[in-house]
Structure formats: C-alpha cells, structure tokens
Amino acid sequence: xxxxxxxxxxALHLGLVLxxxxxxxxxxxxxxxxxxxxxxxxxxxxxxxxxxxxTGLLSLGHAMFFAAGLYGAGLTxxxxxxPAPAGFAAGLAAGLALALAVxxxxxxxxxxxxxxxxxxxxxxxxxxxxxxxxYTRGEEGLVLAPEDRFIALPGAVLDPTDPSTxxxxxxxxxxxxxxxxxxxVRAPFGRTLVAIRENEERMRMLGYDVFANKLAAVAxxxxxxxxxxxxxxxxxxxxxxxxxxxxYSILPLLWVLLGGAAxxxxxxxxxxxxxxxxxxxxxxxxxxxxxxxxxxxxxxxYFPRGLVGTLRERWLPWLP
Amino acid sequence: xxxxxxxxxxxxxGLVTSAVLALMALGLSLVFGVMRVVNVAHGEFFMLGAVVxxxxxxxxxxxxxxxxxxxxxVSPLVVAAVAFAAERLVLRRLSYEPEATIVxxxxxxxxxxxxxxxxxxxxxxxxxxxxxxxxxxxxxxxSGYKLFVIAVAALLVVATWLMxxxxxxxxxxxxxxxxxxxxxxxxxxxxxxxxxxFALGAGLAAIAAVLIVPIQQAHYLMGLDPLLLSFIVVxxxxxxSLRGTVLAAVxxxxxxxxISVFFSPTLAKMLATLLVAxxxxxxxxxxxxxxxx
Numbered sequence: 001x002x003x004x005x006x007x008x009x010x011a012l013h014l015g016l017v018l019x020x021x022x023x024x025x026x027x028x029x030x031x032x033x034x035x036x037x038x039x040x041x042x043x044x045x046x047x048x049x050x051x052x053x054x055t056g057l058l059s060l061g062h063a064m065f066f067a068a069g070l071y072g073a074g075l076t077x078x079x080x081x082x083p084a085p086a087g088f089a090a091g092l093a094a095g096l097a098l099a100l101a102v103x104x105x106x107x108x109x110x111x112x113x114x115x116x117x118x119x120x121x122x123x124x125x126x127x128x129x130x131x132x133x134x135y136t137r138g139e140e141g142l143v144l145a146p147e148d149r150f151i152a153l154p155g156a157v158l159d160p161t162d163p164s165t166x167x168x169x170x171x172x173x174x175x176x177x178x179x180x181x182x183x184x185v186r187a188p189f190g191r192t193l194v195a196i197r198e199n200e201e202r203m204r205m206l207g208y209d210v211f212a213n214k215l216a217a218v219a220x221x222x223x224x225x226x227x228x229x230x231x232x233x234x235x236x237x238x239x240x241x242x243x244x245x246x247x248y249s250i251l252p253l254l255w256v257l258l259g260g261a262a263x264x265x266x267x268x269x270x271x272x273x274x275x276x277x278x279x280x281x282x283x284x285x286x287x288x289x290x291x292x293x294x295x296x297x298x299x300x301x302y303f304p305r306g307l308v309g310t311l312r313e314r315w316l317p318w319l320p
Numbered sequence: 321x322x323x324x325x326x327x328x329x330x331x332x333x334g335l336v337t338s339a340v341l342a343l344m345a346l347g348l349s350l351v352f353g354v355m356r357v358v359n360v361a362h363g364e365f366f367m368l369g370a371v372v373x374x375x376x377x378x379x380x381x382x383x384x385x386x387x388x389x390x391x392x393x394v395s396p397l398v399v400a401a402v403a404f405a406a407e408r409l410v411l412r413r414l415s416y417e418p419e420a421t422i423v424x425x426x427x428x429x430x431x432x433x434x435x436x437x438x439x440x441x442x443x444x445x446x447x448x449x450x451x452x453x454x455x456x457x458x459x460x461x462x463s464g465y466k467l468f469v470i471a472v473a474a475l476l477v478v479a480t481w482l483m484x485x486x487x488x489x490x491x492x493x494x495x496x497x498x499x500x501x502x503x504x505x506x507x508x509x510x511x512x513x514x515x516x517x518f519a520l521g522a523g524l525a526a527i528a529a530v531l532i533v534p535i536q537q538a539h540y541l542m543g544l545d546p547l548l549l550s551f552i553v554v555x556x557x558x559x560x561s562l563r564g565t566v567l568a569a570v571x572x573x574x575x576x577x578x579i580s581v582f583f584s585p586t587l588a589k590m591l592a593t594l595l596v597a598x599x600x601x602x603x604x605x606x607x608x609x610x611x612x613x
Contacts, residue, residue, distance in 0.1 A: 058419050105601045112358050112418050113600050116551060120597035123548060127590040246544070250426055257423065287438055293430030297410055300423045 005318040006186075012319075013182055013264070017175045024167050032167050038268075038275050039170040040231050041251075043177040045259070045267030047224030048252035050181065053262035054190060055217040056197030060115045061122030062252050064102070065222040067129065067244035068094040069229025074239030075135060077149070078142050084151045084160075088230045095226020096219060098125075103218035107211060119249070126244040141240025149234050160235045173231050174268070177224055181264050184220065185320050193217050194262070225252075254292060257299050260309030264320050269307050325459035326581070334577020335570075336466050336535070339473030340528045342569035344546055345553035346480055347524035349565040352554065354497040354517045357416055360425040362525055363547025364432040365403060369395045369526025370538035371440050377447045385450035388534070395530050396523040402432075403522030407515045416514070429543075436540040449534035469531045476527060477566055484562070493517055545589075549576070552596040558605055 020039070027035060044066055051057045072094030077087040106117045129136045136142065151158040151169075160166045184190045192213050196203050204210050233239045242248070251274075252267075259270025274295070281291050299306070305313055312319040348362050372395040377387035406428055414420040453464030484490035495503040496513045504510045528546075529538075536542070553572050557564030572592065579588035 058422070060422070105597070108601050109604055112356075112422075113604055115358070115419075115422060116555065117597050117600050120548075120551070120593050120600070124590055124593050124597070127586055127593065131584070131586045131590060253423065253426075287434045289430040289434035289437075293427040293432075293434065296427030296430070297424050300420050300427070301410065301413055304420070 005320075008318065009182065009186075009320055013178055016265070016268075017171070017178065020171055020174070021168075024164060024171070029163065032163055034275065034279070036163070036167045036170040036235065038271050039167075039174040040228050040235060041255070041275075042268040042271040043174055043231070044225050044228035045252045045255040045271050046177050046181050046264075047221045047226075047228065049256045049261065049263075049267050050184070050193075050224065051217055051221040052253065052256055053260075053266070054185065054197065055193045055214060057214065057217070058115055058253075059118040059249070060246075060253075061102075061118035061120070061125075061249050062221075062225055063244050063246065063248035064122040064125040065095050065099060065225035066229040066232075066248060067125055068098045068222070069226030069231075070233045070239050070243050071129065071136065071229075072226065073230035074142055074144060074233040077144055077234070078239070079135065081148070084149050084234050088227075088234060091226050091230025091233070092223055095222045095229070098226075099219045099222025100215070103215045103222075107214050107218065119246070122244070122246070122249050126241065126246075129241040129244050136239070136241060139241050141238055141242070144233065144237040144239065146237065149237055151234075161237070166235050169235060170231065173227065177227065178264065178268075180220075180224070182320060185264060189213070189216070197262075250292075254296055254299075256306070257304075258295065258306055260306030260312070263306070263308040263312060266306055266308040273307065325457075327578070328457075329460060329462075330578045330581035331574060332462060332466065332577075333581065334574035335470050336573075337577050338570045338573025339470045340532045341546070341549055341553055341573045342477055342566050343473050343528035343531075344525045345550040345557070345565050345569050346477060346562065347521035347528075348550045349554045349557065349562055350480075350493075350517055350524075351521040353562070354493055355411075355416060355514050356418065357411065357421045357518075358418065358425070359518075359521065360422060360547070361406075361428040361432060362521070362550060363543030363545075364429050364436075365399050365522040365543075366525040366529045366546050367436060367538075367540060367543035368402065368432055369399045369529030370533045370542060371436055371540070372398050372526070373530040373533050374445050374447050374538045375440075384448035388447065388450040388530075391447065391533075392527070392530050396526040399526035400519040400523040404515055404519040407518040411518070412511070412514070433540060433543070440538075440540060442540065444537035444539040446537045447530075447533045463535075465534060469535070472531060473528070476524075480524070481562070489516070548589075548593070552592055555596050555600050 023035065024032065044062075047065065048059070048062050051059055069091035072091035073087040076082040076090040077084060082090065102118070102121050106114055106121065109117050130138045146159070146161045149160045151160070158165050158169065160169060192203070192208060196208075196210055196213060200210055229243070232243070255270035255274055256267055257270065258274055259266030259268065277295070278288055278291055282288055303310070308319065344362070344366055348359060351357055351359050351362070373391035376391040376394045380387040380390045410424050410428070411421055414424060449465040451465065454461040455464050455467060484493060492503075492508050492513050495506070495508055496510050500510055549572065553568045554565055556572065557566070557568035576588055576592065579591070
C-alpha cells in the first residue's frame with residue numbers, strides 16, 4: 001500500500017516516544033504520576049484497539065485480560081514470592097492462556113452475541129476474583145510491598161516506587177507496545193485483519209483462515225492488555241477486583257473511540273484526553289460518570305472516527 | 321427446619337426472583353426482538369423505576385397502599401418517557417446500528433446512574449409494602465406481599481402476551497419484528513413502533529422495580545445484577561423469543577433462588593453466567609428458540 005511512508009511513520013512514532021522521554025524531566029511531579037498511569041493504561045487501550053479497531057471485533061469484556069495480567073503478576077509475587085520479572089511473565093502467560101480459551105469459544109459467535117459472550121466471560125472472571133477472596137482480598141485488594149516489586153538487573157536494581165524509574169518503566173512498556181502495534185499493522189497479518197473487518201466472507205472465499213487470524217488477533221490483544229495489567233500491578237503495587245469489573249471493559253472502548261479506532265496513536269491520544277477531561281471536570285463536579293456517559297454518546301453520534309481518525313481522514317492519510 | 325420446607329422456602333424466594341426477572345427480561349427481549357437493539361441501559365431503567373417509586377411514595381404519604389399504587393402508575397410512565405426521549409434523541413439518529421447502539425446505551429447507563437447518585441444519593445431507601453399480611457404455612461410464616469408480587473407479575477406477563485397477540489398495536493409490533501421492510505411497505509409506521517417498543521420495554525422494567533422495592537431497597541447501583549440476569553434469561557430463552565424468555569425467567573429465577581439458599585450466591589451467579597456464555601457459543605438460538613430464518 002503506502003510503503004514510501006515508512007520513514008515518516010517511524011519518525012512520528014519515535015518522535016512521540018522521545019517527547020514522552022523528555023517529559024520525564026519537564027513534567028511537574030503530579031502530572032508525571034498521572035502520565036505514568038496513562039502510559040500503562042494506553043497499552044491496555046492499544047491491546048483493545050487490535051481487536052476493536054483493526055479486526056472489527058467489539059468486545060465488552062476486556063477487563064478480564066487486564067485482570068489476568070494484574071492477578072497473574074500480583075498473586076505470584078504476593079503469595080509465591082516470585083521476583084517481579086517472573087511475575088510479569090506469569091501475567092503475560094495468564095493473559096495468553098485466557099485469550100486463547102476465550103477466543104476459541106467466543107469466536108464461534110458474531111455480532112451482538114460476541115459482545116454478550118465476552119461480557120459474560122469477563123463477569124465470570126470478576127466473580128472468580130470475589131469468590132477466591134481468601135487469596136485476592138476481593139474489592140479491597142492486595143498491596144504489594146515495595147521491596148517485592150524491585151527489578152534486579154545485573155549490576156543495578158530498579159525501584160518502581162521511585163517516580164522517575166516508574167515513569168521510565170511505563171514508557172518502556174508503552175514504546176514496546178507501540179512498536180509492536182505499528183509492526184503488526186504494517187505486516188501482512190495486520191492487513192489480513194483489516195480485510196477481515198471489511199469483508200469476512202470475501203476473505204474466506206479467497207482462502208484465508210479467518211478463524212485462525214481472528215484467534216491470533218484475540219491472542220495479541222489479550223497479551224497486550226495482560227502486559228498492561230501486570231505492569232500496573234508491579235508499578236503501582238495494587239491489585240484489586242475493581243479492575244476486573246465491567247467498568248474497566250468499557251473504559252478502553254471509550255479511550256479508543258475518543259482517540260480513533262484503527263489508528264496506532266489513537267489509544268494514547270484517547271487515554272490522555274479522557275484522563276485530563278475527567279481531571280479538569282472533577283474540579284467542578286464529582287459527576288465523573290456523567291462525563292464518561294456523555295462522551296460515549298456524543299462520540300458515537302457526532303464523532304465516530306475519534307481524534308486521530310478524523311485527523312487521518314481530513315489531512316494526514318498516511319497515518320497508520 | 322427440615323429439607324422439605326427449606327426447599328419450599330427456596331422455591332418461593334426463587335419464584336419472587338422469577339416474577340421480577342420475567343417482567344424485566346420481557347422488556348429486554350421485546351426491545352431486542354423488534355428493534356434488534358441490545359439495551360445495556362435496561363438495568364438503569366429498572367433502577368430509575370425504583371428511585372421514582374421511592375420519590376412518589378415519599379411525596380404521597382398517607383396509607384402505604386396509596387403511595388405504592390401511585391408509584392405503580394407514575395413510575396413506569398416517567399421511565400417510559402425517559403426511554404422515549406432517549407430513543408428519539410440518540411438511538412434513532414444511529415439508525416439502530418448494533419455496535420453504535422450498544423455504545424450509546426452504555427453511555428446512557430452511566431448518565432442515568434450518575435444522575436441518580438447526584439440527586440438521589442448513595443443511600444438505599446425502602447418503600448413501605450402496601451400491606452403486611454403474613455401467610456401462615458404449617459412450617460413457617462411467609463410474606464403475603466411476596467405472593468402478591470408473584471401474582472401481579474404473572475398477570476402482567478399474560479397482559480403483555482394478550483397485548484402482543486390480540487391488539488392492533490401488538491400486531492404492528494409483531495409485523496415489524498418479522499420483517500421490518502415489508503412492514504414499512506405496508507404503511508406501518510415502523511419508526512413510531514420502535515419508539516413505542518423501547519418505551520414499553522423500559523416501562524416493564526420500571527414496573528418490576530416498583531414491585532421489588534418494598535422487598536429490596538432502592539439504590540443507585542441496583543441495576544447491574546438484574547441486567548446481567550435478564551441478559552442470561554433472554555439468551556437462554558432464545559434472543560427475541562417471548563415464550564422462551566418467560567420460561568427461562570422461571571427456570572433461572574428458581575435455580576438462582578435454590579442454589580443461593582444451599583450454596584454461595586457468588587458461586588450461583590458464576591455458574592449461571594458461565595452456563596449462559598456456553599449456551600450462546602454452542603446453541604446461539606437459545607434453549608427454547610428456533611434457528612434464525
């Protein structure tokens with residue numbers, strides 16, 4: 001398609017990462033904390049975007065993948081005393097396993113049934129975290145001790161409780177996820193997903209294995225979301241059932257819609273914008289859900305392409 | 321108490337759940353059947369019905385029955401009006417596209433929930449039951465009001481059924497459900513039927529809420545559990561099949577009541593949810609539904 005745009009695509013994404021890197025020393029303390037959180041949650045949104053934006057699969061249950069990473073990392077570190085990197089890997093593995101299991105079952109359905117099935121599976125995961133409250137402490141959650149979250153590297157120990165280290169770790173995860181999405185989107189696999197979104201029947205007729213490609217999309221999406229969850233547990237030291245609730249299935253949808261579905265930069269733009277909209281409005285009113293609700297309705301009514309999507313449509317057709 | 325009476329108690333509790341669930345799921349099923357819209361805000365219409373019922377009952381005063389009856393009339397009307405407005409202002413403009421309407425009704429869910437929290441507050445408030453008769457059974461006394469709920473719900477389900485099969489409005493709805501375009505070609509005002517069905521569905525949820533509010537207090541978060549249960553019912557019953565919906569409501573309500581009495585409620589919910597997801601996966605037309613044309 002647009003192979004000539006590679007240089008400026010790389011330049012744009014690299015530029016964004018460098019800008020975010022510079023912000024580590026430029027942002028005031030409070031906003032650096034907010035940004036660390038946004039970067040991790042943007043990875044969650046990016047994972048969601050792989051399915052919703054590029055493959056056209058609207059899931060209402062992505063909190064379960066985030067929770068798989070969160071608990072995969074949190075429980076192994078808290079109860080088994082695993083070192084943080086091993087906990088992170090356990091989170092990824094939990095996310096992958098759950099994504100494959102849910103994918104195999106849920107992908108047998110389409111459309112409305114797919115949305116409800118994913119919602120139901122996520123609800124089962126949420127209830128599981130409440131049912132095993134002896135281990136998870138349910139809504140109250142677990143707090144990981146700071147020394148359990150240290151990342152021992154040869155010659156150095158990274159301490160995620162230090163704001164600057166935390167920001168840089170979050171940024172590293174974000175950069176890796178961003179690079180992965182750009183690579184996927186530009187690879188034949190990404191093109192196949194978009195083609196499935198546009199016309200599934202035609203792809204099947206052309207001899208593509210639609211189910212395998214969709215399953216791969218669910219797996220990639222699940223692993224990215226689990227990475228965000230595991231990183232959240234290790235960087236912020238809190239693991240609670242609230243992250244498995246329906247609300248955390250809706251939020252990535254909102255962020256991706258706002259930023260622009262099927263754009264690589266949409267998730268971070270949407271997450272950033274929504275966080276600051278809520279942050280600013282919470283100065284005037286405590287009605288945070290009202291803002292979320294109105295944003296969803298207004299976006300879907302008047303602005304279905306989102307910020308980056310509109311940008312791409314009007315002025316910058318080369319955006320991936 | 322020995323096993324038999326214990327089971328009877330669980331069955332009665334299950335029937336109360338079934339009754340409320342049947343009304344609520346009927347509304348959801350009607351909206352899905354006719355409009356092909358998955359209304360995620362249905363639980364909030366239920367909650368709104370309960371909150372309005374409390375509000376009406378607290379204004380009216382006097383004998384509890386007067387307040388309750390006033391609530392039973394006013395609350396469904398208010399909720400239906402809200403739903404009607406939402407349908408006209410939002411859903412119609414999305415031309416009922418499934419994914420867009422789901423996102424929009426999620427937005428609606430948050431808006432209604434937040435408004436209830438802001439104006440009604442986080443407290444749970446009861447509405448007094450219209451009468452307090454205890455029916456004495458040989459083993460235990462049982463609330464007469466709960467039996468009344470079961471009876472009223474059964475009556476309303478039959479009334480809805482008659483409305484759908486015996487009246488002109490019902491005929492229009494069924495025609496629209498069967499084939500929207502042909503219905504339109506025969507000069508059926510499909511657009512107005514949609515608005516009416518959406519309001520009717522919300523009204524049914526509100527009636528369910530008014531009935532339950534003397535048993536279970538009105539709270540701004542009360543909508544989520546019934547919403548998920550209604551989804552379960554509608555799916556098990558077969559999306560859009562009303563007969564299946566009512567049957568499934570009784571089945572789910574009873575099993576929920578019985579499992580919750582003998583086992584943990586969380587386990588009951590978990591099993592039911594998992595079961596439903598699997599039903600949708602392996603038998604998408606539902607247990608009682610027929611395969612789509």
